Amino acid sequence: MxxxxxxxxxxxxxxxxxxxxxxxxxxxxxxxxxxxxxxxxxxxxxxxxxxxxxxxxxxxxxxxxxxxxxxxxxxxxxxxxxxxxxxxxxxxxxxxxxxxxxxxxxxxxxxxxxxxxxxxxxxxxxLGVPFLTAHRCLTLGESMPDRLGPGALAGRTVLVQGGAGAVGNAAVQLARWADATVIATVSSPEKAQLAAAAGADHVIDYRTTDVAAEVRRIVPRGVDAIVEVSVANAATDTAVLGMHGSVALYAGSAGDSVTVPLREMMTINARWQFVLVYTMPLRAKAFAVEDVAAAVVDGAIGVGPDHGxxxxxxxxxxxxxxxxxxxxxxxxxxxxxxxxxxxx
CATH class of the missing domain: 3.90.180.10 (Medium-chain alcohol dehydrogenases, catalytic domain)
Structure with a gap:
């Protein structure tokens, strides 16, 4: 061979x-x-x-x-x-x-x-790395369920930072399958079209719009979960996170660090979680595999331009x-x- x-x-x-x-x-x-x-x-x-x-x-x-x-x-x-x-x-x-x-x-x-x-x-x-990572990011924190599926995220709002990336796209598709309201950030009009095609309800170009102000306009109480591609967004994340909300950081380079305001995050009982698919808990990984497979059977996720x-x-x-x-x-x-x- x-x-x-x-x-x-x-x-x-x-x-x-x-x-x-x-x-x-x-x-x-x-x-x-x-x-x-x-x-x-x-x-x-x-x-x-x-x-x-x-x-x-x-x-x-x-x-x-x-x-x-x-x-x-x-x-x-x-x-x-x-x-x-x-x-x-x-x-x-x-x-x-x-x-x-x-x-x-x-x-x-x-x-x-x-x-x-x-x-x-x-x-x-x-499917593997992007969708299993996205599943983990969407199932962290007190206000989020362990499993995804139709209705699992009903009434919840998810912010996907970098909604046109592979993990961001997976998070948008899975969150919409689970009936969340999805806000995605992007860096260009072309990427905005991709995030919308994936199923995002609201798309924000962070190069031209104040993300924190726009997110708070859409959901004044703050978001329930943030799928985060960059520690550079930490200040925005702290500004838009709601009560019992979670921030899942899944990307970064050696030496990167993040600083968050302790008292403000304590007040809302926030959770900041770091995610690496290879070492995620076995129970969480098993749930992710089962749920992603179910989403495939449902025809709820896909690849290509029609899916962003x-x-x-x-x-x-x-x-x-x-x-x-x-x-x-x-x-x-x-x-x-x-x-x-x-x-x-």
């Missing part, structure tokens, strides 16, 4: 095509014929490393955590009924060398989720270019097409 591999960390050019023997699933694992591989910021950051050019832990790494495909083999202890099922994958490369930028990958069966007839391979490859998430497609051989696109902050979702028809 062909796989895209890097044997030392560095710029996108360290990714090279190599031929591998077909992997075999071990106990508790499945073998997946990959259809589409999804690229996230976490993937290029892992590939870039700490700047030392050190080799990956296993000496080699197939990149990319997210993907979709067809189960074509099962290991010991895995029910053979899963054979030939269409699935989406998450955390494929977390503490493992077998990412999704390959014709075949092996992954723990518990990290595969049925796509069902409603989900496309493109959607499946876009333009797609940028690359062939497997151009995995390095796909990484470069994400590193350059491409607006939308970067996908690598590995096999147009894995069932053939």
């Amino acid at each position: 062909q796989a895209m591999v890097y044997r030392q960390t560095g710029d996108p050019g360290v990714i090279r095509a190599e031929e591998f023997d077909d992997p075999q699933p071990g106990p508790g694992e499945v073998l997946v014929k990959v259809a589409v591989s999804g690229v996230n910021p976490t993937d290029w950051k892992a590939r870039a490393g700490d700047g030392s050019g050190a080799p990956p832990a296993a000496g080699w790494q197939i990149p990319n955590q997210d993907g979709s495909g067809l189960i074509v083999g099962v290991g010991q202890g895995v029910d053979p009924v899963l054979l030939h099922e269409r699935v989406w994958l998450f955390e494929s490369a977390f503490q493992r060398p077998w990412g999704t930028a390959a014709q075949l990958t092996v992954v723990p069966a518990k990290q595969t989720v049925l796509l069902g007839p409603e989900g496309t391979y493109e959607l499946g490859a876009a 998430l333009p797609l940028h497609r690359f062939p497997l051989a151009a995995t390095a270019d796909a990484h470069a696109a994400v590193e350059a902050s491409a607006v939308g979702k970067v996908l690598i097409t590995v096999d147009d028809d894995p069932q053939a």
Whole structure:
């Protein structure tokens, strides 16, 4: 099989095509014929490393955590009924060398989720990191439920900072599915159209509008939850957060810090939470996987311009270019097409 591999960390050019023997699933694992591989910021950051050019832990790494495909083999202890099922994958490369930028990958069966007839391979490859992160951000704090679904966020207002990003888009779509009122911030009219297409009820261009004043005009009592892409927005977040509200910060760089006014946040019993999908509590992750899968079945979430998430497609051989696109902050979702028809 062909796989895209890097044997030392560095710029996108360290990714090279190599031929591998077909992997075999071990106990508790499945073998997946990959259809589409999804690229996230976490993937290029892992590939870039700490700047030392050190080799990956296993000496080699197939990149990319997210993907979709067809189960074509099962290991010991895995029910053979899963054979030939269409699935989406998450955390494929977390503490493992077998990412999704390959014709075949092996992954723990518990990290595969049925796509069902409603989900496309493109959607499946876009779900893992962004949607599981967004779910966690939307289910924190005293005023938010543990689970999402129709009606779960009725009567609540959510502010999504950076509503045109991948996680922001996922948060808008999931919050609308759960019947929240959604306010999204963006940096341009073009991104405003994307946030609206995802389902945001109100879209604010933070370059031209006072976000805090506009949010308080829309919801004078303050918002129940904030899905936050940047610590630079901390002052705005403190100004618009309502009683028992939560701020979930899911992005940042080493050395970033945040300062909040203690007394004001104590008064409203606010919660500030830091979110990383790989280490989130197992119970919360299980709920997120189940709810995202349910949203797929409901047809409530999607990818493409109609859902506010333009797609940028690359062939497997151009995995390095796909990484470069994400590193350059491409607006939308970067996908690598590995096999147009894995069932053939």
